[in-house]
Amino acid sequence: MTIEEIRELIQTVCSTGVAELEVQRGENRVWIKRTAGVVTQEIHVPQHAPAASVAAAPAPMHIPPAPAAVTIAAPQAAPAPGDADLTDPTLEAVKSPIVGTFYEAPAPGADAFVHVGDPIKPGKVLCIIESMKLMNEIEAEISGTIVKRLVDNGQPVEYGETLYLVKPN
Amino acid sequence: MRKVEWHEEIDSTMRRAGEMASKGCESGTIVGAEVQTAGQGRHGRTWESQQGGLYFTMILRPKVEMRDLPVVTLALGLGVADALQMHAGVSVDLRWPNDVLVGEKKLAGILTVWQEGAILAGIGVNVGQAVFPEELREVATSLALETQKEHDKQFLLRAIAASVESQVRILESSGVNAVLRLFANASSYVSGKRVTVELPAGVVIGTTAGLTPEGFLVVRREDGTEMTVTAGGVRPANNH
Numbered sequence: 001m002t003i004e005e006i007r008e009l010i011q012t013v014c015s016t017g018v019a020e021l022e023v024q025r026g027e028n029r030v031w032i033k034r035t036a037g038v039v040t041q042e043i044h045v046p047q048h049a050p051a052a053s054v055a056a057a058p059a060p061m062h063i064p065p066a067p068a069a070v071t072i073a074a075p076q077a078a079p080a081p082g083d084a085d086l087t088d089p090t091l092e093a094v095k096s097p098i099v100g101t102f103y104e105a106p107a108p109g110a111d112a113f114v115h116v117g118d119p120i121k122p123g124k125v126l127c128i129i130e131s132m133k134l135m136n137e138i139e140a141e142i143s144g145t146i147v148k149r150l151v152d153n154g155q156p157v158e159y160g161e162t163l164y165l166v167k168p169n
Numbered sequence: 170m171r172k173v174e175w176h177e178e179i180d181s182t183m184r185r186a187g188e189m190a191s192k193g194c195e196s197g198t199i200v201g202a203e204v205q206t207a208g209q210g211r212h213g214r215t216w217e218s219q220q221g222g223l224y225f226t227m228i229l230r231p232k233v234e235m236r237d238l239p240v241v242t243l244a245l246g247l248g249v250a251d252a253l254q255m256h257a258g259v260s261v262d263l264r265w266p267n268d269v270l271v272g273e274k275k276l277a278g279i280l281t282v283w284q285e286g287a288i289l290a291g292i293g294v295n296v297g298q299a300v301f302p303e304e305l306r307e308v309a310t311s312l313a314l315e316t317q318k319e320h321d322k323q324f325l326l327r328a329i330a331a332s333v334e335s336q337v338r339i340l341e342s343s344g345v346n347a348v349l350r351l352f353a354n355a356s357s358y359v360s361g362k363r364v365t366v367e368l369p370a371g372v373v374i375g376t377t378a379g380l381t382p383e384g385f386l387v388v389r390r391e392d393g394t395e396m397t398v399t400a401g402g403v404r405p406a407n408n409h
Contacts, residue, residue: 097236098235098238098239099239099383100239100399101369101399101401103212106212106213107214108213110213130399131238131239131400132240132266132267132384132400133242133266133280134238134241134281134282134283134288135280135282136283137282154368154370159236
């Protein structure tokens, strides 16, 4: 299994909301697990507890390992999206002002409001957080570049949860 | 005096309201139309806006904390429901968060957008439609069909606007709890209702079990576990 293939698997895990994935190909076996900020159903605990504490993740896709399988330990290769960057003091976090569901585009199938690498300026709509049929357009407050998106489309978000990291100009 | 901008035909009252809000129009300002050619529904869906309906967007600037803003959507539903009961003589139900129903058919729908520092409350009421297109016949109704009477749309517009503003004032002055109590009294969907909930991750079936302190809907699944719905389409389970 090549590094490229592992990278693809990690992206698959990140983009689908699957909590844990184990794949064996020949003698190689990779196990990828998301460790933080993961919730795949629309579940919230009031009082704004971290969403992960009520994670009702779907059953992991589990492929039983062959007896002689070689394990490539992968958890370190699949950090929760953005963990490392959250501590980067040069980046600004765009946070959710309400509890709701994150949408990256105005309609299903439409192009996302912003992509990683896009330049933004104040007033630019970055995403929508829907809460009780209130569509909350989240706008950029600073100029800069989107360096990371931390939430998947359709995922629930908590009050104050970081949605994007921006490198200010 | 309330400012009302009325059009014979417009693409979307929501789009026009966004322009007006960005220019700083007053809270309570309304833009409406006889016909919308591109009426907006949830997530890019279109809202059927045929002749006979009342379609308008009201721009509101409620004095509430950002985190309490979603509760404005419940207040909007209560306002529309109250006005229609009082002035059009229909008995209505509210489906969380704010669909106004007669029985299980939709009489009025509300789409709310927070934009340009204001709430744009898009309200569509089926008033004079005598017949609906085939695909809506089972799920939509109108005041004309329910009451066998004609209703003055401009009168209803003003009644709804005043009623919505009074519900928003309740939220501002008495807080979230007051609105939640009113909603629980007005809606058969708050507890004990078998529903399906469409979420981005799939469909959940269960029985409603009250509202959280924030106003979200609690649904108890058949295995006894509870989930909180913050956003999503709620429908009676027997329709599926």
